[in-house]
Amino acid sequence: MAPRSAPSARRLRIGVELRRMRERAGMTAAEAARSLGTTQGQMSNIEANRFGVNADRIRTLARIYGCTDQHLVDALTDIAEDRTKGWWEEYREVLPTPHLDLAEMEHHSTALRVAQVINIPGLLQTPDHARALFGEAVPRLRPHEVEHRVSHRIKRQAVLFRDSPVPYTAIIHEAALRMQFGGRDVTRRQLRHLVTTSELPNVTLRVIPFDGTSFPTAGHGLDYAHGPVTALDTAQLDTSYGGELINAEGKLETYRLVLDRMERATLKPAASRDLIHRIADDI
CATH class of the missing domain: 1.10.260.40 (lambda repressor-like DNA-binding domains)
Incomplete structure (x- = not known):
């Protein structure tokens, strides 16, 4: 063989x-x-x-x-x-493998939970916001490399809009909402996009306000993909050197607890949307 x-x-x-x-x-x-x-x-x-x-x-x-x-x-x-090839395979020659693995993980998940303290979650980013982030990558990316990453990120978002959309819960700290990547106009459009997307029936967006309670985090973004059974769950940590996939049972249990505790520190979805509206109006 x-x-x-x-x-x-x-x-x-x-x-x-x-x-x-x-x-x-x-x-x-x-x-x-x-x-x-x-x-x-x-x-x-x-x-x-x-x-x-x-x-x-x-x-x-x-x-x-x-x-x-x-x-x-x-x-x-x-x-x-499963021998089918996903849309992400078209990027195999132009993007690092972890980008493809993340898209595949999201595509096959039964539910997604993410937590971000500094950045807007990738599945909720506008193209301009994503472009601004990738433009600051270290080492610096060439223009066509930035565009490959932007188009890949936007295509990942299809899991939220397909016929059977994945249930998606995003926990975002207020700090991420106030970061003006790309400038004021880009940030306003990004915040309005957050509000619009949060109104989808499969999307729950919850904000941790500055004046909220303490919560557990090491500052890394966390993506948690639920598999068809708990044993096949996968977590990804965003780090300065790229995404790190984790499937060790003990660590997965810890990350589920972290997400649960972070969620308890958030505003309810309606209050979260109100806060995002106020921040957009203030920018």
Whole structure:
């Protein structure tokens, strides 16, 4: 079987979850390989997803490991059987892979929760606002590189407007609303766009005001994508060196708690919209 070329983070998750099943079963890779009738090297390739893993093999390994979570097994086989290419593949030669992985993660999520302290969430940005942000990237991007990133970011927003839109909750600190990236006019249009988008039935926008209570954060933006089962949730932290995808169970639980506590520090959606209106009028 030929090696796969650059599997996406979503497909790599198959191997991650199969390894976790094996470890929970208390089996070594060598023991699992013997039970499957293959070599330890082949098992390593399966868990690293260097080769495609079909649905039958996933089910066989789940039986060997005594996995009783049928919802997880079904979700992994769905990933394995999905051979469609998403719109993000057209950017594979022009954008770093984490940009593509984020778009794929959002596309397949069952719900999205994000928290931002300094920036407007990407799925809620206007093209001009996004262009202003990418124009300040370090190292500096060339004009066509900026435009590739802007168009990719705007296309990601389709998950909010498609026939079956993803439920989306955004927690934004007032500081992010007052940052005038691109100048006053760009900021006003961005704030009005926030209000308009927040009125979609699938979108909930909540603001943490300056005079609000304390909340947990390290300052990084946090995107949390709910999978078809909790075990397949994924978080992304925005850092100065790019997005960092996280799927460790303990960390995911911590980030869910962080989002819950941040949400308790927010204004209700209607009050959040009122605050955004006031800030736009003041600019």
